[in-house]
Amino acid sequence: MAEPYRCFGSYILFREAVADDLGHLYRAGEFDRTGVKRTVWLRVFDGPGVPSAELAAQAETANRVGEILQAANVAASPRLVVEEGVPALGWDFVSGQPLNLVLQRARAEGFPVPVDIALLILERLSLGLAAALAVEVGGVPLVHGFLHPGLVVVTNDGEGLVAGFGAADRLLGLLDAGARVAAARSYLAPEVLISRTASLRGDVYSLGAILFELLTGGPLPEQPEARAGALDTAQMPYDELPVPPDIKGLLQRALAGRPEDRFSSAADFKNELDKLLYGGAYSPTTFNLALFMDRLFRPEIDAEERERAAERSVSVEPYLRREPEPVEEEVVAPAPRRGLGPWIAVAAGVVAVGVVAVALLGGRGRGEVATPTPTAEDVEAQKVADAAKIRELVERELGRLMAEKEKEIQRELAQRQAKIDEYQKKLKDLETGAAGGVETAEARRRREELERQIAAERAAKVERERKLEEERQRALEEARRRAEESAEPLKTPVAGVARPTPSAAGPTLAAGLEPTSPPARPTVTQPEPTGVARVEPTAAPVEAARPTASAVGSGLVQPQRVSMVPPRYTAAAERVRAEGDVQLRLLIGRSGEVLKVEVLQGLKWGLTEEAVRAVKQWKFRPATMDGEPVEAPLTVTVHFGLSGTKRD
DSSP: OOOOSEEETTEEEEEEEEEETTEEEEEEEEEETTEEEEEEEEEEOOSTTOOHHHHHHTHHHHHHHHHHOOOTTBOSSOEEEEETTEEEEEEEOOSEEEHHHHHHHHHHTTOOOOHHHHHHHHHHHHHHHHHHTTBEETTEEOOOSOOOGGGEEEETTSOEEEOOTTTGGGGGGGGGTTOSOHHHHTTSOHHHHHHOOOOHHHHHHHHHHHHHHHHHSSOOOSSGGGHHHHHHTOBOTTTOOBOOHHHHHHHHHHTOSSGGGSOSSHHHHHHHHHHHHSSSSOOOOHHHHHHHHHHHHHHHHHHHHHHHHHHHTOOOHHHHHHSOOOOOOOOOOOOOOSSOOSEEEEEEEOSSSOOEEEEEEEOOOOOSSOOOOOOHHHHHHHHHHHHHHHHHHHHHHHHHHHHHHHHHHHHHHHHHHHHHHHHHHHHHHHHHHTTTSOOOHHHHHHHHHHHHHHHHHHHHHHHHHHHHHHHHHHHHHHHHHHHHHHHGGGGSOBTTBOOOOOOSSOOOOOSSSOOSOOOOOOOOSSOOOTTOTTTOEEEEEEEOOOOOHHHHOTTEEOOEEEEOOOOOOOHHHHHTTOOEEEEEEEEEOTTSOEEEEEEEEOOTTTHHHHHHHHHTTOEEEOEEETTEEEOEEEEEEEEEEETTSOOO
């Protein structure tokens, strides 16, 4: 029987996506004697000068990290394998294209990446890197070390995935091999080029380098000494205007020559990036990114749909005949050591909102001398100890994050009180000046305005204090829930091995937008058709948690919504049947327009961005104080649910 495809070990290479200085990236099928088990992205590191031996030696660590690090913007189920001395990394296939191919196609077609889309791609990548910081290997946070566009996939539904955690830093050996790595050098920090050592701030530099290329259409110069000049003269390719000042400020800090002048980590970079994304000047959505990918790769998307139908039914018989028959071996689960053994600890802390997700995976003993098989009492004691350790880490991280959050809120409350004191002093001075005389119309107008400002500040202060208490309670409940979720897998040991198994959701680091872990990645043979009435996604906005008139004075009437633009349910969220609430704090102007939107609680899969986009277009009847319109805060909750699902 003819063999229409080539093989790499236990992978059938269906289609090559890109060839670059790292090697080749394929869409491939992992198979055994029963057929094709799953479709994967397979990155084969066969480029000239790739340090194959170093990568191969890292396989065990990389695969262990892959078992633990399960986040929305990280390649799922990665596996580093070696075939005839050539290493390759495979991970679950998601329809999309490698970022370096996206950049090449955009340049070739003269179709520059819009600013909003460039920022959104960086937000997704920084979120993946920030999630990895929750994993500690050897007592230090996990860094990527070689953030190259060839290790990034931009999906057709508007997401970004980072691959290579736990092994990519070994690719720095390319720099020692004298190979053709000019393109790779453009994404590495000056100190990394010298020391060949990965670092937190080195990853920040790589994020800045990718953002620079997305915005300008070309990479940074290979030589570090030429990069400052390139940044100073950087222009947007579609209109030949300079990079906007706010984005340029972000780039200058991320690409600072001295590491200490950069953001301290990808999480800090993401926090600053979020201010641009959701501060009003830019409105990125996964929908627009999906449209951009469709515009660039429509022929490939159509071809993929046809090809994958054939790939799913490919016969593996000719490939099995070519390979030696595997030898059946009896696999005996190694007896675990008493105690936890070497730990790779996972403690994912939320950077901005104070929600904590912690999961922990205990290691197996590595000794070659057999140890006694544990008794049932030993196994149970092990599980109890592991669960206690998880809860301890959760509580410790929660305390630290809440302390930081409370300091931030207390500073805000102090600033509001200072404003109130200032307004009261002005009011007192005004009343003193009018003592013994008749109050003029101008003086009366100024007095009334000051009284309104004082009432508005007091209302905002009361609302913020209430929100602080809500956040405390929510964080405590979340910590308890996460601790239980993290300990839950310990109740079912696998094959007699007394070690915890990572939860399906895994740790996810949220940075002000996504405070919850993603649901388990579903394995669906055939997705249920969309558009059917009983599963059609809807988004129902509901106003909630507003300050009462009694809390801010009987003269204040709260704003009332008079028109709304419904948020859309994104394709990515529909695919995973995501549901939940996005909580937003609005500032309603005197004309009823939404002046400002602050994300208090978000969701993944583009739902947060969609809620913000929609709410910005809502119209309100403005708040009034004694009949006069005033600016006022308002908290709203946008609920995303599926029809037929119970709602509060």
